[in-house]
Amino acid sequence: MEYPSKLLEEAVMALSRLPGIGRKSALRLALFLLRSDADVSRDLSNAVGRLRSEMKYCVRCSNMSDEEVCRICASSSRRRGIICVVADFRDVMAIEQTRQFTGTYHVLGGLISPMDGVGPEKLRIDQLERRIVEEHVQEILIALSATMEGDTTAFYLAKRLEPYKLTLSTISRGIAIGGELEYADELTLGRSIQHRVPFGSQGY
Amino acid sequence: MEYPSKLLEEAVMALSRLPGIGRKSALRLALFLLRSDADVSRDLSNAVGRLRSEMKYCVRCSNMSDEEVCRICASSSRRRGIICVVADFRDVMAIEQTRQFTGTYHVLGGLISPMDGVGPEKLRIDQLERRIVEEHVQEILIALSATMEGDTTAFYLAKRLEPYKLTLSTISRGIAIGGELEYADELTLGRSIQHRVPFGSQGY
Structure with a gap:
């Protein structure tokens, strides 16, 4: 043209x-x-x-920020003892949208992916360990994508954070709200049967 | 958000x-x-x-340009006696893509549309008349959209340019190449029957 x-x-x-x-x-x-x-x-x-x-990135959690320390880390109304570990700052935005998490975040900056040459040393795990000690963290909520890379990273984190004697949790997987059973893939459906929860416990 | x-x-x-x-x-x-x-x-x-x-606009044809006079108007390989009148510089690009037109252009800057308050005085018709005289133009090819506004503008132009004793032509309408008869709208099909051309004259 x-x-x-x-x-x-x-x-x-x-x-x-x-x-x-x-x-x-x-x-x-x-x-x-x-x-x-x-x-x-x-x-x-x-x-x-x-x-x-x-653009600046928070010195503590690596989230996008206008200041040295991001709004979430600087806020006095956020719980200190729980850190939600995510891959990317987009995930922070997605979780913030839900208004269901009141702790702080830690942005890893990616997921372990040997195919793309991303090993654990390229992620901000050292900084996470430092924060666990400095901020007296009791719980780590691992919120990574339900993919091969996400699961690998979650597994690696769980192993590596074992010495700290933390409560490790992960976001629940299952049929999406509004999702129809007949259209769910068998893996998701299978897992949501394996990890079934007491009726009434999910707030509906 | x-x-x-x-x-x-x-x-x-x-x-x-x-x-x-x-x-x-x-x-x-x-x-x-x-x-x-x-x-x-x-x-x-x-x-x-x-x-x-x-961005500059050609002083002669009002097409987009990097210089005072656009590449097309400045080119010595373009025919001078024929001007193709279009509504917008996008139309110039569309026609140039076909490589079928070797004259120069004149961009009106819109179409007559009483509904939108656009009368003939808002279009660059005075400049077109000046060019017809100055450039000794013999033919005006009206290449406007096949819409109510396009037809109105074409009709207005034809009336207004009558005194100059020019050859006035317009791009042909009909079934698009590759178009199937059964899916053509009746107006287009009707017109293309009305304005039928001798077999073989359209270069296939």
């Missing part, structure tokens, strides 16, 4: 590097920016420019 | 103003930018910032 302007071409190229945005969508977006008010482009340009270069 | 960082929130807000991108997609894009190399964000920020503020 030939573009009538170098500026347009550059914008299309830059936009089409975003995931899920191909050349055609990128062109549509660029033409939208050209047609709309100047502040739409200016705000977008500023926000994108600052996002990557000015 | 609560964001862990003001910077992230601003980026999500700015991205979600783009058409077809909601909050969730905007968040996904922002997180992608955070994870990827710094130059992805920097290039995007620069390209978007410059696109709107530095």
Whole structure:
């Protein structure tokens, strides 16, 4: 495709590097920016420019933050003795959305994945151990994806944290709320039968 | 949704103003930018910032351009006597893609649409008339969308350009190539019967 302007071409190229945005969508977006008010482009340009270069990460939990220590770690209303271990800061956002967890987080920065060359030394496990000691942690809630990598990482963590004599817990697996039995995969259904819970205990 | 960082929130807000991108997609894009190399964000920020503020429009045809006069108007290999009238610079790109038109363009900047308060005075018709005289134009090819607004504008143009004794032509309408008769709407099918052409004349 030939573009009538170098500026347009550059914008299309830059936009089409975003995931899920191909050349055609990128062109549509660029033409939208050209047609709309100047502040739409200016705000977008500023926000994108600052996002990557000015973003800070909490020195304690590695979550995204505007300050040295993130809002959650700095909050006096969060319980100190329990840390929820997650892979990514997206998981922090997902769990925060539920409003069901009142402790603090620890972002590992990934999952153990030998296929991708990610060993335990690339994750922030040393920092987690330090926090367990410093913050007198009693419980670690492991909230990792129900995938091979998530399970491997959870298993590794459980082994490695054994000496600290903590309560280790993990988020429950099972049929999603609103999910229909006949469409559930057999592994999930099988596990949710294995790990059945007393009727009435799940708050419905 | 609560964001862990003001910077992230601003980026999500700015991205979600783009058409077809909601909050969730905007968040996904922002997180992608955070994870990827710094130059992805920097290039995007620069390209978007410059696109709107530095874009020029050809003084002759109003197409997007990097210079005073656009590449097409400045090219010595384009025929001078025929101007293709389009609504938008996107249409120029679409027609250029076909490589079937060798004249120059004139971008009207919209279509007559009383419903949206767009009258002929808001379109660049005066400039077109000036070009017809100055450039000794013999043919005007009207390439507007096959909509109510397109047809109205074409009709208006035909009336207004009558005094210049030009050849007025319009792009042909009919069944799209590869289109199946049974799925064609009756209006298109009806018109393509009305405006039937000698067998063999359409280059197949």
